[in-house]
Amino acid sequence: MKPRSCEFAPDVARAVRTACWPAALEEHTQTCPVCAETRAVTQALLTDASQMRAASPSPDAGQVWFEARRRARLYLRHRALFWFRALRILTIVYIPAILLWAVAHPDARVREVWRPSFRADFSGLLLTGPAEVFALSGVLLAALCIFMGSWYLVREARTPLHHS
Numbered sequence: 001m002k003p004r005s006c007e008f009a010p011d012v013a014r015a016v017r018t019a020c021w022p023a024a025l026e027e028h029t030q031t032c033p034v035c036a037e038t039r040a041v042t043q044a045l046l047t048d049a050s051q052m053r054a055a056s057p058s059p060d061a062g063q064v065w066f067e068a069r070r071r072a073r074l075y076l077r078h079r080a081l082f083w084f085r086a087l088r089i090l091t092i093v094y095i096p097a098i099l100l101w102a103v104a105h106p107d108a109r110v111r112e113v114w115r116p117s118f119r120a121d122f123s124g125l126l127l128t129g130p131a132e133v134f135a136l137s138g139v140l141l142a143a144l145c146i147f148m149g150s151w152y153l154v155r156e157a158r159t160p161l162h163h164s
Contacts, residue, residue, distance in 0.1 A: 006034040016042040083149035087142055094138035101134070 008028055012035045015021050029035045 004034070006032050006038075008032065008035055009038045012038045013042045017046065080149040080151075083145045087145035087149070090138060090141050090145065094135070094142075098135060098138075 008025065011025055012029055015025055016039055029039055
């Protein structure tokens with residue numbers, strides 16, 4: 001019966017890869033069927049590997065680096081777009097809401113008394129009471145969206161496309 005393994009098989013594979021054959025290992029390979037098969041298979045695999053390497057060379061490191069930076073910048077743009085889309089949705093919600101409030105409360109449009117404060121100046125003509133909180137929260141959310149979107153764009157601008 002033919003043996004299934006040999007303790008010298010890894011040494012034979014290493015010798016085929018390095019092309020460094022000790023005389024004792026060469027003699028053993030001629031007498032051992034497992035090591036002879038290991039030698040044939042390893043040589044066939046190395047031949048296939050060299051043919052595949054020649055057929056499709058690896059890309060230039062600069063190209064790989066450039067593509068990685070390009071993808072990172074696209075990812076940052078995608079993240080920034082989320083915040084600008086959120087700002088657009090907030091605009092679509094808040095402008096009609098403020099207009100509806102102004103139409104529903106015509107007496108809040110004109111104030112007879114001018115009060116020198118930020119609150120009076122900010123909402124002097126259209127907004128009173130809860131509408132001021134609503135409008136101010138819309139402004140704060142819009143500022144948050146602009147800040148977050150701009151933060152991603154500034155971060156993108158700091159990542160160079162070309163390596164140094």
